[in-house]
Amino acid sequence: MKLQRWVVHKGLKVCIVFEGRDGAGKGGTIKAITERVSPRIFRVVALPSPTEREKSQLYFQRYIKHLPAAGEIVIFDRSWYNRAGVERVMGFCTPEEVQKFLDGAPMVERGMVESGIILLKYWLEVSPQEQERRLWDRIDDGRKIWKLSPMDIKSFNRWDE
Numbered sequence: 001m002k003l004q005r006w007v008v009h010k011g012l013k014v015c016i017v018f019e020g021r022d023g024a025g026k027g028g029t030i031k032a033i034t035e036r037v038s039p040r041i042f043r044v045v046a047l048p049s050p051t052e053r054e055k056s057q058l059y060f061q062r063y064i065k066h067l068p069a070a071g072e073i074v075i076f077d078r079s080w081y082n083r084a085g086v087e088r089v090m091g092f093c094t095p096e097e098v099q100k101f102l103d104g105a106p107m108v109e110r111g112m113v114e115s116g117i118i119l120l121k122y123w124l125e126v127s128p129q130e131q132e133r134r135l136w137d138r139i140d141d142g143r144k145i146w147k148l149s150p151m152d153i154k155s156f157n158r159w160d161e
Contacts, residue, residue, distance in 0.1 A: 004041045004073065011070040013117045017079045020124030023134035029124065030075055043068075046077035059083060059101060060108050067117060080105065 007014055018026045034042050045066045054062045060080055068074040078086075083101040087093040093101075112119055126134070 001036065004037050007073055008041060008071045013068040013070055013115075014073040015068055015112065015117050015119050016073065016075045017081070017119070017121040018075065018077055018124065019079060019081050019085070019122070021126050021131055023131045023138075024124035024126040026077055026124055029122075030077055034075065037073075041071065042073045042075065044075045044077060059097075060104070064108075067112065080108070 006012070018030060020026050030044055034044060043066075045063075047062060047066075050062060063076070063080050066074060066076070080101070083093060084098060084105075088098045109119060
């Protein structure tokens with residue numbers, strides 16, 4: 001509550017990025033942060049797979065339109081770092097596209113910070129054993145099955161990549 005009042009009072013723009021392996025706790029962490037805050041100030045962005053139109057645009061474009069204005073906090077549940085992680089490992093992009101991303105990301109983020117955005121990035125890690133336990137928990141618990149996608153199993157099997 002204090003954070004959101006401070007952000008509004010100062011007219012700050014805060015962008016928080018949560019990345020990590022499937023089952024590492026990104027969603028639970030975001031839920032814990034946002035359960036008692038104003039949706040007028042806090043916004044969570046969890047983008048689906050890109051559309052054909054988005055695939056034809058500048059890679060960062062689909063994320064840029066969600067960045068915060070003054071007095072807002074935006075939390076990304078996964079972000080542009082998908083290009084270097086999931087997309088690379090699963091073969092959804094070429095090595096050249098990954099390299100373009102790695103070259104461009106620091107410049108885009110520098111531009112964000114220079115425009116006054118406070119950028120906070122977090123990586124949540126989980127061991128292979130714990131990830132497997134959590135994936136099975138999702139499979140076995142009907143209340144959690146919605147969290148599981150076929151991609152989760154495929155990416156788990158490519159842990160070391």
